[in-house]
Amino acid sequence: DTGVSQDPRHKITKRGQNVTFRCDPISEHNRLYWYRQTLGQGPEFLTYFQNEAQLEKSRLLSDRFSAERPKGSFSTLEIQRTEQGDSAMYLCASSSLPPSLGAGRGVDEQFFGPGTRLTVL
């Protein structure tokens, strides 16, 4: 396993279409994150999973966005009725967070994939 992979790497779609992206994390990692990044900005958190459970979802995320991680391995991010403002790089990251992690144990080191660049025409 060489790292986090994302598919496709590039996606061009027309406004109003639905798109789905896939992320395959590092195999032993139990936590998976999705981010969106536009030019000149840092990655913006969208959501994350601990195994198959979606623990946090950004309040900025519209209901056109949905993510799944059905078996606690790969994850998909779907955007329905795409808009031009959805054009961005979509990044996936994974990490290994021990279940017993508590206060004072630091935060998990995230390993990022290469991203999927979405262009909505």
Place this chain on the structure above:
Amino acid sequence: LAKTTQPISMDSYEGQEVNITCSHNNIATNDYITWYQQFPSQGPRFIIQGYKTKVTNEVASLFIPADRKSSTLSLPRVSLSDTAVYYCLVGEAGGSYIPTFGRGTSLIVHP
């Protein structure tokens, strides 16, 4: 949620030491400070993490004063390949931690 402030950009020259400071005035007791590096068209890459005083690894050092309201990432003897955006994050994994990258600091290393 602790907010961080970094310079938008910095310039340096090959062989110099670069220090990037991040302010996090409302850091919580259990929060750690983490730095990531991002090259164009790539995802961020973890550099270093610390809680207090000084942490050093093979690529960088992290200096954290006693009040922990700021931290400084130190890159020794930078090269052209250190040209990247550097992000400072503050948080603690227990509970609902939401990683917040901000705009980061764009470092340009000149020959």
